[in-house]
Amino acid sequence: KLTENGDVVAMQNLMDAANKNEWCTITSLDGTQTTNSKPDTGHHDALVRDDHIISLGFEHSVVNIDGNPANVGSDTITSTPIGGDSSETSILFSFKDHYAAPWRPCEHYDNDAYNMTGVHDFTHSNSLVDYEDHLYIMSLHLDMVLKTKGTEIIWQFGGDLSDFTLKNPDNWFSHGHFSQVLPQGLLVFDNGWHREPNASRVIEYAIDEKTMTAEAVWIYEQPAGENVQVLGDAERLPNGNTLVAWSTL
Numbered sequence: 694k695l696t697e698n699g700d701v702v703a704m705q706n707l708m709d710a711a712n713k714n715e716w717c718t719i720t721s722l723d724g725t726q727t728t729n730s731k732p733d734t735g736h737h738d739a740l741v742r743d744d745h746i747i748s749l750g751f752e753h754s755v756v757n758i759d760g761n762p763a764n765v766g767s768d769t770i771t772s773t774p775i776g777g778d779s780s781e782t783s784i785l786f787s788f789k790d791h792y793a794a795p796w797r798p799c800e801h802y803d804n805d806a807y808n809m810t811g812v813h814d815f816t817h818s819n820s821l822v823d824y825e826d827h828l829y830i831m832s833l834h835l836d837m838v839l840k841t842k843g844t845e846i847i848w849q850f851g852g853d854l855s856d857f858t859l860k861n862p863d864n865w866f867s868h869g870h871f872s873q874v875l876p877q878g879l880l881v882f883d884n885g886w887h888r889e890p891n892a893s894r895v896i897e898y899a900i901d902e903k904t905m906t907a908e909a910v911w912i913y914e915q916p917a918g919e920n921v922q923v924l925g926d927a928e929r930l931p932n933g934n935t936l937v938a939w940s941t942l
Contacts, residue, residue, distance in 0.1 A: 696741045700726075704739035704748055707732060717746050719775065732771050733779035738821040745772045747785070747828070749818050754789045767792070768818040770828055770841070786828070786841050788816050820871035831871030831881075838871050838879060850879065850900070850907065857900065857907045864909035866896055872927040878907070880935070882925040893921040895937055897929075915939060 694702045699722060705715040716729040717739050732739070732748045739748035750769040755762050767788040774781050792815075820831035828841050837852035848856040851865055859865060866883035873880040878900045885893045897911035913935065915921070924940035 694738075694740050700741075702739050702741055702746070704735055704737060706737075707735040708751060717748060717773075719746075728776055730773050730775055731778040732773040733782035735771070735773075737819045740821060740823050741775070742772075742823055744775050746775055746777075747772055747821065747823065749821055749830070750782070750784070752784075752787065752789065753812060756789075764812050765789075765815045766812040767816045768830070768832070770821065770830060786830075786844055788818075788832075790844065791846055792816075822871065822874050824874035829871065829874055829879075831869065833868050833870070836866065836868060838881070848902070848905070850898075857905050859898075860906060860908040864896060864912065870925045873929055875929060878910075880927055880929055882921075882927045882937070884921050884923075884925055886920075886922075890918065891920045892918045893925060893939070895927040895935060913937065915942070917942075 696702060696719065701720050701722065703718045703720065705717065707715050716731050717735055719728045719741065720726070730746045732746055732750060734751040735748040736751060737749050739746050748771055750771040751766055752769055754765050754767065756765050769784045769788070770786040771782050772785050815834065816832040817834040818830050818832045822829040826842070827847065830839050830841065832839070835852045837855065838850045840847040850857050866881045867888040868884050868886035870882040870884065871879065872882050875897070878898045881896050881898065883894050883896050885891055893915045895913045896909050898907050899910045900907045919942055921940045921942055926938040928936045930936055
């Protein structure tokens with residue numbers, strides 16, 4: 694992501710505590726200035742707010758699934774001073790504070806679907822956006838975008854517990870990567886894991902927060918009808934065009 698002054702924020706995967714050489718890096722576009730920070734268990738996405746790195750983190754919890762204890766991994770939003778390390782990381786938002794039993798707000802989730810080593814990868818958030826003093830987070834495995842302010846969820850868009858009714862319900866995204874907040878909605882890269890035909894696409898949603906309704910108003914399908922299994926991104930440009938990254942394709 695770009696910062697307000699035009700630097701680049703790059704989040705490497707900090708989940709492997711044994712690897713001490715991975716950082717969240719802020720770099721000037723000409724490469725002359727670099728600042729490293731090391732949030733606790735940072736992964737997937739990060740941005741700069743004031744003088745802190747705001748990033749996705751990971752935490753374990755033991756929860757009850759069908760009467761059996763299960764080790765579940767879920768995500769957090771964390772804050773770390775620029776140039777700081779995990780000892781200075783604080784949690785701004787935690788999924789486990791909001792989602793409890795039955796731990797299945799996605800119809801595709803099951804106990805074995807997303808196993809990591811000894812951990813059910815419950816939320817697998819992949820995208821974080823700062824827009825008008827709110828943080829938006831995409832959970833890949835729960836098929837939803839959350840709008841948050843501090844520790845509070847303002848609304849949930851998508852998933853089994855969605856606060857919105859979609860006027861054209863066949864156009865919900867399926868395991869997507871959230872790309873951009875627009876003045877009247879969201880731009881989402883839809884990987885389309887559980888959709889037929891199984892082609893990836895980009896969807897623009899118009900959202901009405903007064904009526905809690907939404908509509909898919911623009912869709913761009915992968916031209917060859919192919920599926921992007923991982924990553925993917927889209928960005929609305931100032932001239933109105935949309936830049937799409939088809940990732941592994």
